[in-house]
Each structure stands twice: as structure tokens, then as C-alpha cells.
Amino acid sequence: MRETLVSIQNVSKHFDISGGLLDQLSLSGGRLTRTRTLVRAVNSVSFDIRSGETLSVVGESGCGKSTLGRTVLGIYPPTDGTIHYRGRRIDNLPPKGWLPYRTRMQMVFQDPYASLNPRMPVRKILEEPVRFHNRGIKDNEVKDRVADVMLQVGVDPDWADRFPHEFSGGQRQRISIARALVVDPEFIVADEPIAALDVSIQAQILNLLMDAQESRGLTYLFISHDLSVVRHISTRVAVMYLGTLCELAPVKELFDNPRHPYTRALLSAIPRLGNKGFEHVRLKGEIPTPINLPEGCVFHGRCPKVHERCIKEVPIPVDHGGGVFVACHAAEEGLV
Numbered sequence: 001m002r003e004t005l006v007s008i009q010n011v012s013k014h015f016d017i018s019g020g021l022l023d024q025l026s027l028s029g030g031r032l033t034r035t036r037t038l039v040r041a042v043n044s045v046s047f048d049i050r051s052g053e054t055l056s057v058v059g060e061s062g063c064g065k066s067t068l069g070r071t072v073l074g075i076y077p078p079t080d081g082t083i084h085y086r087g088r089r090i091d092n093l094p095p096k097g098w099l100p101y102r103t104r105m106q107m108v109f110q111d112p113y114a115s116l117n118p119r120m121p122v123r124k125i126l127e128e129p130v131r132f133h134n135r136g137i138k139d140n141e142v143k144d145r146v147a148d149v150m151l152q153v154g155v156d157p158d159w160a161d162r163f164p165h166e167f168s169g170g171q172r173q174r175i176s177i178a179r180a181l182v183v184d185p186e187f188i189v190a191d192e193p194i195a196a197l198d199v200s201i202q203a204q205i206l207n208l209l210m211d212a213q214e215s216r217g218l219t220y221l222f223i224s225h226d227l228s229v230v231r232h233i234s235t236r237v238a239v240m241y242l243g244t245l246c247e248l249a250p251v252k253e254l255f256d257n258p259r260h261p262y263t264r265a266l267l268s269a270i271p272r273l274g275n276k277g278f279e280h281v282r283l284k285g286e287i288p289t290p291i292n293l294p295e296g297c298v299f300h301g302r303c304p305k306v307h308e309r310c311i312k313e314v315p316i317p318v319d320h321g322g323g324v325f326v327a328c329h330a331a332e333e334g335l336v
Contacts, residue, residue, distance in 0.1 A: 004048045004050055004051070004087075005050060005085070005219050006083070006085055007083070007084040007087075008047055008049075008072060008081070008082075009046050009082045010044045010045075010046055010080065011042060011044070011068070011071060011078050011080070011082070011091075012040070012042055012079045012080040012081055013041050013067050013076055014038045014041065014042075015038065015039040016037070016038055017038070017291075018035070018036045018037045021034075024037075037291060038291065039290050040243055040291070040293055041067040041290060042071065043064075043298075044080070045068060045240070045244070045245045046245070047245065049219060049221060051186075051219055052213075052217060052218075052219055053219060053220075054213070054219075054220040054222050054234050054236075055221055055222070055237075056223070056224060056230040056237045056238070056251075057069070057221065057222070057223050057224075057237075057238045058224060058230055058237060059225070059240035059241055060287070062287075062290070063240045063241055064240055064290075065225075066110075066191050066192070066223060068240070069107070069189040069223050070107075070191075072105075072189060073107055074090065075107075085101060085104070085105070102133065102183075103183040103184065103185060104185055104187060105185060105186075106183065107188065107189045107190075108176050108180050108188060108189070108191065108193045109191055110191050110192040110195055110196065111196060112169070112172035116164040116179075117164070118163065118165060119163075120163070121160065121162060122155075122159065122160050122163070122164070126149065126150070126160075126179055127143075129179065129183050130142050130145055130146070133183055146182065149178045149181050149182045150175075150178055152181065153174040153175070153177050153178045153181070155167075155175060155178065169198075170197055170198070170201035173193060174208065176193075177193070177205075177212070181212060181216070184216075185218070186216075186218060186219060187221075188218055188219070188221075189220075189221045189223070190220055190221070190222045192224055193205060193209070194224075194226075194229065195224070206233060209233070210233065220233075222234065227266065231251060235250070235251060236248065236251060236323065237251050237254045239254075239260065239266065241298060241299050242290060242293065243290060243293075243298075244298050244299075245317060246260045246262050247260040247262075247263045247326050247328075248317065249323060249324040250322070250323050250324070253323070254324075259326045259328065260327070260331060261281075261299070261304055261305050261330065264281055265283050268281040269281075281304070283302045283304075284302060286301070287302070295311065295312065296309075296310050297310045305328075305335055307329070309329045310329050315327040315332070318331075
């Protein structure tokens with residue numbers, strides 16, 4: 001088994017949207033009370049990411065996928081839990097303590113037009129991180145590194161003096177990937193990197209990511225809602241619902257034998273030709289708000305396998321063998 005590169009243990013991320021003091025105060029029963037309002041975006045998520053693999057995180061919009069990815073990279077400090085990189089805890093590091101990890105851990109954002117500085121030409125966008133993390137590097141070395149990485153992602157180095165708005169969406173995303181690769185990282189969080197692109201361009205970007213992984217030995221945390229893409233690129237898949245980890249399994253096992261009722265519902269929504277053995281699962285009920293999560297299993301209000309234990313007790317991921325972990329009372333009791 002490959003070594004663990006990133007370890008995430010019981011990580012939670014909550015956002016306080018209470019506003020100012022006056023917004024938090026209310027009069028109840030003749031008494032003045034202060035109430036805080038929290039968005040519970042990620043709740044006690046745990047898994048390991050192994051060196052060289054692609055671990056994909058899937059789920060509905062708003063399930064906490066992107067928040068989890070940004071928390072892993074230290075963009076958001078976790079509310080609770082720990083994050084280790086190659087065995088060293090990093091979530092509690094001060095800003096300067098993070099600097100050695102910024103070259104090892106990079107992110108590709110969903111919208112390249114928003115993540116690339118519109119006032120800077122591509123050359124400066126790519127040179128800036130190289131110069132920042134390599135004090136005293138020579139100008140010709142910087143220029144060569146930028147040209148090499150642009151060639152690798154399929155962008156002509158002669159276009160380096162153009163601005164982001166002069167490129168197409170697919171080219172901008174290639175530049176975003178080049179910006180991540182130019183500091184020679186070993187771990188990349190790819191946050192829905194193909195969601196805003198045409199289908200033909202999506203395939204090119206996926207191939208680019210897979211080629212870079214093979215040539216550079218990269219490890220990916222790949223965030224997506226496109227299950228067909230996830231099946232193509234992943235080593236393992238983590239399924240999230242309302243900030244909670246429902247199921248974690250090797251990609252083939254998850255798609256061939258999903259165990260969590262929510263995973264089954266997700267997979268049944270994939271368009272198929274003819275009858276492939278998956279009956280479409282129609283979920284009932286409303287999606288709860290992350291501001292006021294239900295007690296017990298967060299999925300119990302929509303789950304077709306719900307029973308009394310689900311309403312009262314929060315399920316924890318249980319090892320089903322073969323690298324499969326499922327947080328479901330029904331699956332644990334053999335009812336799924």
C-alpha cells in the first residue's frame with residue numbers, strides 16, 4: 001500500500017454568520033438573549049490521501065466539497081479536527097509556518113477568470129510564485145521554467161505577454177494548472193476544474209491532469225459533481241452529503257456496489273442507455289439547511305431505508321472491508 005501523504009481527522013468547518021452584536025440579540029420571554037448562527041459546512045470528516053492517487057470528493061452543490069478542499073490547504077482554518085502532511089500536523093501552523101508547504105500543496109480553482117489577475121500578463125502570473133518561493137533565482141532560470149510549464153500544459157510560450165481575457169476558457173484553465181505546476185508541487189486540490197468548460201475541452205483538461213500526474217508523480221484531491229468524470233479519473237471516491245462523509249470506497253467498488261442509500265441515489269441519476277440494472281431512486285423530502293442540521297443521520301429525512309435508530313443516533317464510518325467505509329446504520333445492519 002502507498003504511503004499516506006495527507007491525513008484528515010475529524011475535520012469540521014463552521015462559519016459564523018451571526019453578524020454584529022445587535023444582530024445577535026433578541027428578546028424572548030422578557031429576557032434579552034444572545035444567539036449565534038453557524039453554517040456547519042463540514043462536520044467531522046476523516047480520511048487519508050495516499051501518495052500518487054486521485055481521491056475524488058462528490059456530492060450535491062452545497063455539500064461542503066469545496067470548503068473541505070480549502071480547509072485542507074489552510075485557506076480556511078478548521079473549526080475542529082487535525083490535518084497532517086507526511087506525518088506532521090499543519091492545521092495549527094502560523095502563516096510563516098505554512099510557507100514550506102505552499103510549494104508542495106497547490107490548488108486549481110473552478111473559475112480561472114476569477115482566479116487569474118486580470119491586470120497581469122500570463123508571464124508575470126507564472127513568474128510571481130517562482131520568484132516568491134525561490135529567493136535569488138536567476139531571471140533566465142525563471143523564464144525557462146515558465147516556458148517549460150506552458151509547453152507542458154499546451155499553451156504557446158510566445159503568448160506569455162497576453163492578458164487572461166485574451167484567452168479562451170479552456171486556455172485560461174490550462175494557465176491555472178500551469179500556475180499550480182510551476183512551483184513543482186506534489187499535492188493538488190482540483191476544485192471542479194472542468195465544470196465551466198465545453199465537453200470537448202473537458203476531455204483535454206482531464207488528459208492534461210492525468211499526464212501531469214504520471215510525469216510528476218502528483219497526488220490529487222479532485223472535487224466534482226460529474227460522476228462520469230469521477231469514474232474516469234479516480235482511484236477512490238468519497239461521497240459527501242450536508243458536510244458529512246457518507247461513503248468512501250475504491251472507484252470500481254463504489255460504482256459497482258454502492259452501499260449508502262445516498263450513493264445509490266446519486267449513481268441512479270447518471271444517464272444510461274437501456275436498462276443497466278440501476279433503478280432510478282427518487283428521493284423525497286426537503287434538503288435540510290446546514291444552519292440547522294437534523295439530529296441523528298443528516299440524510300434520514302430523505303432516506304428510503306430510514307428507521308428509528310437513524311433519527312436518534314449519528315452514524316460513524318464502518319469498515320466493510322476492501323477499503324470500503326460506510327456511515328449508515330442500515331448498511332451496518334445489512335438492510336441495504
